[in-house]
Amino acid sequence: MIPHDYNPALDHARRLADTFLQELHLRRVTPEALPPAPMPPDDVGLDRTFALLASEVAPYLSASPGPRYLGFVTGGVTPEALAADWLASAWDQNLSSRIGSIAADLEDRTVAAYAGIFGLEPVMHGQFVSGATMANLVGMATARQWAYRVHGELPTVFAGSAHSSILKAMAITGIGRNRHVSIATLPGRTCVDTAALRVALAQHRGPAIVVASAGEVNTGDFDDLRGLADICAAAGAWLHVDGAFGLFAAFDDDLRSLVAGVERADSVTVDLHKWLNVPYDNALAFTRRPDLQKEVFAASSAYLGDDPDPLHYTPENSRRFRALPAWAVLAVRGRAGIGRWVAANCRQARALARGLEGLGLDVLNEVPLNIVAFALRGAGTAARDAFLQRLNGTGEVFMTPTHLHGRPAIRAAFSNWATADEDVPRILAAVARSISGDFAG
Numbered sequence: 001m002i003p004h005d006y007n008p009a010l011d012h013a014r015r016l017a018d019t020f021l022q023e024l025h026l027r028r029v030t031p032e033a034l035p036p037a038p039m040p041p042d043d044v045g046l047d048r049t050f051a052l053l054a055s056e057v058a059p060y061l062s063a064s065p066g067p068r069y070l071g072f073v074t075g076g077v078t079p080e081a082l083a084a085d086w087l088a089s090a091w092d093q094n095l096s097s098r099i100g101s102i103a104a105d106l107e108d109r110t111v112a113a114y115a116g117i118f119g120l121e122p123v124m125h126g127q128f129v130s131g132a133t134m135a136n137l138v139g140m141a142t143a144r145q146w147a148y149r150v151h152g153e154l155p156t157v158f159a160g161s162a163h164s165s166i167l168k169a170m171a172i173t174g175i176g177r178n179r180h181v182s183i184a185t186l187p188g189r190t191c192v193d194t195a196a197l198r199v200a201l202a203q204h205r206g207p208a209i210v211v212a213s214a215g216e217v218n219t220g221d222f223d224d225l226r227g228l229a230d231i232c233a234a235a236g237a238w239l240h241v242d243g244a245f246g247l248f249a250a251f252d253d254d255l256r257s258l259v260a261g262v263e264r265a266d267s268v269t270v271d272l273h274k275w276l277n278v279p280y281d282n283a284l285a286f287t288r289r290p291d292l293q294k295e296v297f298a299a300s301s302a303y304l305g306d307d308p309d310p311l312h313y314t315p316e317n318s319r320r321f322r323a324l325p326a327w328a329v330l331a332v333r334g335r336a337g338i339g340r341w342v343a344a345n346c347r348q349a350r351a352l353a354r355g356l357e358g359l360g361l362d363v364l365n366e367v368p369l370n371i372v373a374f375a376l377r378g379a380g381t382a383a384r385d386a387f388l389q390r391l392n393g394t395g396e397v398f399m400t401p402t403h404l405h406g407r408p409a410i411r412a413a414f415s416n417w418a419t420a421d422e423d424v425p426r427i428l429a430a431v432a433r434s435i436s437g438d439f440a441g
């Protein structure tokens with residue numbers, strides 16, 4: 001092999017990828033058993049290296065990009081997203097800087113296109129980051145800086161159901177996890193009780209951040225964003241909207257009203273590696289205050305570039321060309337095409353909920369979006385865990401546990417572009433087989 005011929009290695013990768021992707025909807029969703037992974041061998045050559053990956057790694061991967069993986073909120077990968085992501089690696093641009101490459105400009109245009117679809121105003125300054133956790137960190141760090149500038153003290157964070165990454169971001173930014181005030185949610189829901197929030201803010205002295213859920217992770221429930229924007233405007237509070245997956249409601253005409261009000265947020269999070277179905281890791285962080293973002297994230301040094309280089313606005317300096325797969329999906333599918341799989345996933349969630357009720361299970365949410373939360377009647381945590389182990393053990397589906405409205409529960413989240421309506425009866429059959437006599441309803 002000549003030193004600069006990439007083709008033998010790329011051919012290996014293409015074959016391995018092709019096998020994995022072709023089998024994705026046929027194989028077990030999770031492997032039956034996991035052997036220890038191989039240590040990297042020392043200098044065994046290209047063929048042996050990829051043969052090892054094929055025999056000792058590929059069979060033991062999760063089919064998480066496949067159609068019946070309903071754990072967490074996990075998208076798959078469209079063909080054009082995969083190919084564009086491979087190009088991001090092949091082109092290997094460093095997005096820390098604007099100098100000498102069109103890459104940062106393409107990022108800006110991709111951000112602008114998605115911002116428009118999400119209904120965000122052009123003044124919202126958007127950046128690619130690795131995930132919603134990082135986007136929440138950018139939001140919390142910028143809000144903390146605002147609190148310092150305006151009030152000279154740390155902010156308190158109010159939320160009905162903040163994602164755990166918000167608390168992580170509070171710890172990282174020095175706000176501290178203990179400055180989180182949990183506000184009551186509406187009965188049987190996970191959206192915040194706006195009246196309770198108004199009271200809490202009225203009693204509070206000092207700067208406040210309100211974290212809104214646009215797509216709560218257990219239920220897909222939405223806070224009333226317009227109501228929260230009014231309350232924040234009246235109280236002089238910062239509004240951060242965590243719309244990691246829920247902001248994709250904006251792609252569907254029937255769901256778009258759920259995100260109304262997001263345009264009034266001070267900072268916004270949206271994940272792209274979930275419902276856009278681009279590969280990990282990919283998300284967008286928006287804020288209204290790039291000036292404050294820069295006070296936090298600027299990395300000035302004699303050898304680095306100046307503003308407006310992207311490195312001054314997010315935690316990372318060097319980073320990959322994340323815009324490419326997002327650009328390609330919009331180019332190939334269009335807004336309508338993405339909206340079709342968003343709508344299909346929501347339809348599949350509703351069909352699953354009906355089927356689960358038919359099997360005597362309790363569906364715990366109204367299924368406003370793509371997530372179903374359900375429980376087994378009379379089952380405690382141990383019985384729930386045993387059921388989930390049997391269910392995931394079928395290899396037909398993968399779901400994850402949670403706790404909701406005081407009950408040990410199970411979540412199923414649809415966010416894969418390739419999930420078909422026919423997958424739902426197959427999933428329900430696996431559920432039916434996994435219910436044992438002692439707690440079947």
Ligand SMILES: *Cc1c(COP(=O)(O)O)cnc(C)c1O
Pocket residue numbers: 073130131132133134136163165215216217242243244245271283
């Ligand atoms: C997934 C998720 C996050 C965290 O996103 P990562 O991409 O895992 O960093 C934050 N908030 C919500 C609502 C989420 O669903």
